[in-house]
Amino acid sequence: MKSWSKYPVIYEINTWVWLGDLSRKYQRQLDLSSVPEQEWVAIAEQGFDAIWFMGVWERSPAGIAISMRNPGLLKDFQRALADFSAADNVGSPYCVRRYRVAEQLGGRQGLAVARAQLAASGIRLILDFVPNHVAPDHPWVTEHPEYMVTGHADEAQRDPAAFIEADGQIFACGRDPYFPAWPDVLQVNAFSAGLRQAAIETVADIADQCDGIRCDMAMLMLNEVFERTWGARVGAKPSEDYWRILIPAIKSQRPEFKFIAEAYWDLEWQLQQQGFDFCYDKKLYDRMEHGAAETVRQHLLADTAYQQRMVRFIENHDEPRATQAFPSLQGRAAALAVLTLPGARLLHEGQFQGMRVRLPVFLSRRPVEPVNLDLLAFYSRLLKQTHREVFRSGEWRLCERRGWPDNQSCQQILTWSWSKGDERYLVVINYADRAAQAGIHGPWYELHGDHCRLDDVLSGESYERNADELFQQGLYVDLKPWQFHLFHLQCK
Numbered sequence: 001m002k003s004w005s006k007y008p009v010i011y012e013i014n015t016w017v018w019l020g021d022l023s024r025k026y027q028r029q030l031d032l033s034s035v036p037e038q039e040w041v042a043i044a045e046q047g048f049d050a051i052w053f054m055g056v057w058e059r060s061p062a063g064i065a066i067s068m069r070n071p072g073l074l075k076d077f078q079r080a081l082a083d084f085s086a087a088d089n090v091g092s093p094y095c096v097r098r099y100r101v102a103e104q105l106g107g108r109q110g111l112a113v114a115r116a117q118l119a120a121s122g123i124r125l126i127l128d129f130v131p132n133h134v135a136p137d138h139p140w141v142t143e144h145p146e147y148m149v150t151g152h153a154d155e156a157q158r159d160p161a162a163f164i165e166a167d168g169q170i171f172a173c174g175r176d177p178y179f180p181a182w183p184d185v186l187q188v189n190a191f192s193a194g195l196r197q198a199a200i201e202t203v204a205d206i207a208d209q210c211d212g213i214r215c216d217m218a219m220l221m222l223n224e225v226f227e228r229t230w231g232a233r234v235g236a237k238p239s240e241d242y243w244r245i246l247i248p249a250i251k252s253q254r255p256e257f258k259f260i261a262e263a264y265w266d267l268e269w270q271l272q273q274q275g276f277d278f279c280y281d282k283k284l285y286d287r288m289e290h291g292a293a294e295t296v297r298q299h300l301l302a303d304t305a306y307q308q309r310m311v312r313f314i315e316n317h318d319e320p321r322a323t324q325a326f327p328s329l330q331g332r333a334a335a336l337a338v339l340t341l342p343g344a345r346l347l348h349e350g351q352f353q354g355m356r357v358r359l360p361v362f363l364s365r366r367p368v369e370p371v372n373l374d375l376l377a378f379y380s381r382l383l384k385q386t387h388r389e390v391f392r393s394g395e396w397r398l399c400e401r402r403g404w405p406d407n408q409s410c411q412q413i414l415t416w417s418w419s420k421g422d423e424r425y426l427v428v429i430n431y432a433d434r435a436a437q438a439g440i441h442g443p444w445y446e447l448h449g450d451h452c453r454l455d456d457v458l459s460g461e462s463y464e465r466n467a468d469e470l471f472q473q474g475l476y477v478d479l480k481p482w483q484f485h486l487f488h489l490q491c492k
Contacts, residue, residue, distance in 0.1 A: 001119055004211075004256060005392040006308070008049035009345045009383075010126060012316055015053045015105060016090060016364050018349060031106030032056075032114040044121035046380075047387030048347075051118055052126040052214055054317060055093030055361065056101050056111060060135030063095035063184040067362055070183065076360050081367055090364040093128060094216055095184050097135045099202050101209075111209055124211035126260065129203055131242070132220045133174030133185035140198065141186060142167045147195040149187040149234055176220055177229040190226045190242050191234045199242075200249045207250055212258030218243070218276065219267040247275030260311060260344070262318075272309050278344045281310035288314065288334050289325050293412045293431035300341070300398055300416075307396075312338035313346035322348075323356050323372075329482035332378055333429050336458075336484050337414060339386045340427045342396045352379040385457045385486060394420035401438040402474060410438035413477070417442050424489040426454070430479035439474030442489075447471065450491035458486045467491060 015032075022039060023030045030036075032053075043051065067073050067089060077084045090104075101111045115125045134140055140147045149172040156163040156170045162181040163170050173181035174188075188195050206213060219225055221242040226234065247259055261271045261279040268279040287295045300307070314334045315322040326334045339345050354372030397417045403410035412432035418425040424444060430436040447467035454463045454475070465475065477485070 001124070002122060004124065004258065005049045007342055007344060007392050008124070009047065009339070009347065009387075010050045010052055010260075010311075011043070011046070011048040011347050011349065012052045012054055013349045014317065014359070014361070015055050016093075016102075017359065017366055019105060020365050031104070032101075032110035033106045034110075035114065035117070037117075040117045040121065043118075044123060046383050048123055049392075050124035050126050050212065052346075053111075053114070054128060054214075056105055056127060057093065057096045058098045058100045058102050059091030059093065060095045060097040060137055060184070061091070062136040063097075064089055064091040064362075066136075066184040067092065073360070073362070077363060080357050080359050081363060081365070084363075088364055089362050092184065092362050094130050094133075094361070095135045096130050097137055098139065099206060108209065115210065124258075125209075126212045126214055126258070127206055127210045128216065129206060129213040130216040131188070131190075131199060132176075132217050133182070133187050136164055136166050136171075136184070136186055138186070140188075141171065144194065144198065145169055145171075147188055147192055147198060148172075149189050149230060151233075172230075172233075175229065176217065177225065187230075189230075189234050190221045190223075191236070191238055193238075196242060196245055200246055203246060203250055204253070207254050207257050211256070212260060212277075214260045214262065215276075216262055218261035218271055218279075219263050219265060222267065222270065222274075225265075225267070241274055243271065243274040243276070251275070268310065269306055272306065276309070278309050278311045281312050281343065284310070284312060284338075284341075285314065285319070288337065288431075291330060291432065293414055293429075296337075296414060296431065297398070300414075304342070304396075308342045310343040311346050312341050312343050313348070314338055315348040315351045316346060317348065317359075317361055320358050321356050322351055323354050323375075324358070330431075330433075332375075333431055333482045333484050335379070335382060336427065336486060337429060337431070339382060340391060340416070340418065340425075340486070352376050381458055388423075390418050390420040390423045390425060394418045394423070397443045399426070399443065400441040400474075402441065403438055407437060409434065409436040412436040413438045413440070413479070415440050417444070419444070426475075426487040426489055427485070428475075428477055428479070428487070429484040430482060433481045435478070435480055437476070437478045439476055441474045442470065444471075444489070447491050452489060452491045454485075454487040454489055456485045457488050458484075 101108050151163040151170040172187045174185040175181040223237050223241050227237050258277045261276040263279040271279050322331050354375040355369050359366045399415040401410045401413040414429040414431050450467040452465045452467050
């Protein structure tokens with residue numbers, strides 16, 4: 001297996017749902033060990049660097065029972081599946097009973113078969129780790145209650161949504177400091193030395209089965225956040241943060257193993273400093289969703305070292321489908337942006353087909369939706385053109401765009417370049433619902449006097465320009481709403 005790409009493209013698959021779809025397609029029960037070879041080939045042909053099999057671990061019967069008593073969740077299940085029945089609820093993948101691959105998915109051996117199939121095509125495997133909480137029937141609850149955050153009987157009576165009785169003790173439900181508790185999970189004590197060692201052992205076992213982990217709500221385990229959330233209840237704050245102990249323990253044995261943080265609240269830089277290879281860029285997502293190009297550009301002015309370790313996305317299982325959040329042509333412009341920015345790029349199963357229903361993670365099947373063939377063809381072209389080494393390990397530069405005193409529509413333009421050796425690309429996007437004009441100034445100062453050809457590899461259009469003109473005056477662009485170019489620049 002070759003080394004990880006500097007900027008990997010990651011494809012998130014809802015494992016349980018995906019296998020159910022394949023079982024219906026092939027009219028036989030499939031698990032990870034029996035996926036037909038052509039399905040692995042189809043994944044490999046799209047050029048992904050890694051697959052994130054979301055939700056492979058054993059889910060909690062206790063958690064399922066709690067969810068089936070939750071009116072809000074039941075309403076969400078029925079929203080997604082008009083014919084929802086209790087059998088469709090297989091439990092939350094983030095209410096983990098044990099870090100064992102579910103037998104319904106093929107168990108540990110089935111996952112090993114799938115990993116080998118992916119590795120044969122040079123594709124890495126990413127799995128989940130949920131550091132903040134466990135299911136009510138997780139072995140730690142009875143075997144090591146000292147790992148957990150506990151409460152008192154009067155608290156359980158006063159606030160039954162935030163405390164659960166289990167095995168004769170009262171335990172706090174998992175939560176973050178800004179929202180009510182999650183009623184189906186129990187909170188671990190991030191300050192407990194025993195818990196930290198158990199987490200290291202758990203992740204070491206996970207690392208034997210994959211090449212990286214996506215850590216759910218990683219910022220909740222930071223000392224300052226955990227202390228603010230739980231106060232004196234969890235004891236004295238340790239001198240070292242949770243991740244500063246856990247990540248080096250794993251990387252000392254597996255230097256190539258990747259840690260990816262689901263992160264919010266402007267704590268991404270802090271998590272990077274504690275060892276995370278990549279952190280979610282939710283701020284970019286939010287700015288792109290609201291369509292303000294200048295706020296996106298301001299975000300991209302951040303330090304390059306920070307940018308390189310972000311995860312760019314316009315869809316994942318926690319967000320609305322991209323067809324809903326980024327309708328029509330905006331979604332295509334946003335997709336081009338995230339696939340040509342530095343950092344990891346995260347894509348979600350169903351995103352290419354234009355699925356519209358955000359499926360609750362509890363469910364084992366999804367509704368049948370028509371495939372948007374035009375969008376599927378667009379993503380096929382985009383993935384093919386961005387599956388080039390220049391976008392995986394080249395040099396990225398934010399470009400200048402200039403307007404005129406009577407026309408400042410240039411502020412709607414997002415533009416950047418990629419280069420590696422003699423290979424050069426220029427991305428230009430009108431990220432607005434109005435036409436825009438601008439002069440684009442790239443960084444290729446060495447091209448003086450050369451004759452240049454710009455081939456838009458997505459549309460097939462070509463333009464001839466003089467390099468001196470490009471350098472001195474800039475490349476003039478006139479773009480319709482949400483229109484974009486992905487130029488391959490060739491000079492003679």
